[in-house]
Amino acid sequence: MKKLLAVGAVVVILGPLSIFAQPEPSNGKFSLAAAGGAFFPLGTAFKETYLPGPGGSLTIGYRFSPVIQVFLDLGYQFHKLDHGIFSSYYSVTGGNFGILSMVPGVKLYIPGENRLGVYVMAGAGLFRSTIGELTVSAPGFEGVTREKESETRFGYVLGSGLEYLLTNTVNFLGELRFTDIFPGSKNANNETNLRHFSFRLGLRLTF
Numbered sequence: 455m456k457k458l459l460a461v462g463a464v465v466v467i468l469g470p471l472s473i474f475a476q477p478e479p480s481n482g483k484f485s486l487a488a489a490g491g492a493f494f495p496l497g498t499a500f501k502e503t504y505l506p507g508p509g510g511s512l513t514i515g516y517r518f519s520p521v522i523q524v525f526l527d528l529g530y531q532f533h534k535l536d537h538g539i540f541s542s543y544y545s546v547t548g549g550n551f552g553i554l555s556m557v558p559g560v561k562l563y564i565p566g567e568n569r570l571g572v573y574v575m576a577g578a579g580l581f582r583s584t585i586g587e588l589t590v591s592a593p594g595f596e597g598v599t600r601e602k603e604s605e606t607r608f609g610y611v612l613g614s615g616l617e618y619l620l621t622n623t624v625n626f627l628g629e630l631r632f633t634d635i636f637p638g639s640k641n642a643n644n645e646t647n648l649r650h651f652s653f654r655l656g657l658r659l660t661f
Contacts, residue, residue, distance in 0.1 A: 485515040485523075489627060489656025493531045496649040504533035504551050509652060511555075521563050527577065527611075529555040531652070540590070545597075549588030553635070553648070555581045557611055571617040571625070578610040581635045583648065607648070609635035617658065625658040 490510035495501040509531030517523040535549035559577020566572050584604040591597030615629035635648035 483517045485513075485517065485658050485660045487511075487513040487515065487627065487656055487658035489513070489629065489654040491629075491652055491654030493533070493650050493652040495533065496651060497647055500648055500650065503536060503539065505536050507531060507533040509553075509654075510656075511654070513658075515561070515658075523561040523563070523573075525559055525561060525575075525577070527555070527557045527559065527579075529553075529557070531555075531650075535588070543592055545591045547589045548586045549600075550586045552584045552586075553581055554584075555579065555609075557609075559611065569619040571619075572614070573617070574614045575629075575631075576610070576612050578608070581607045581609050581648070583607060583635070607635045607637070609633060609648070623660050625660070627656050627658050629654050629656075 488510070490508065492506055493509045494506045495504050509529060511527050511529035513525050513527045515523050515525040531553050533551040535546070535551065537546045540546050557577040557579035559575055559579075561573045561575045564572045564574070582604065583606075585602065587602045588600045589597045590599075611631055611633045613629055613631035615627055617625045617627045620626050630651065630653050632651045633649065637647060
């Protein structure tokens, strides 16, 4: 009877604590993740000029502890120009928008279930934005072309995500991010912050 009471006491004490116990990393400290999803412009100028588009990222990570991981994220996103902002009288080609990004940052994992990891993340880095060549023409008039433009900007990323352990080395992940890219200093007339949010799904390999 005493043995049963002792076992019961251990279960009562350790049971609730196990809920908050931080799981060990699935495997190793290094990881490589690939993810893709949809990117949605925010803010009046960006949202009214370009359509939501696809994008993706490749992320290299190093996990110092079960709680902290540092990462370097390399990404690209693409947005088509919304031709609806022009009158139907005009013929519009090109003018699409792309962003290359290189963002170092940190993830903080929240204690949870052994196979499920929840994290928040923050990072800041460089964003290379490119607007493709744009041609606008009308019946009876020669088209007007604006040349391709590129510039490098600084911005930050905030987000949160879930990871589910599929195997000893493979995690499935889902992530929601908010990104704010500040106006470029090279072009004083460009005062548009390229704010957007993205939702992406992917896989993370650990080794």
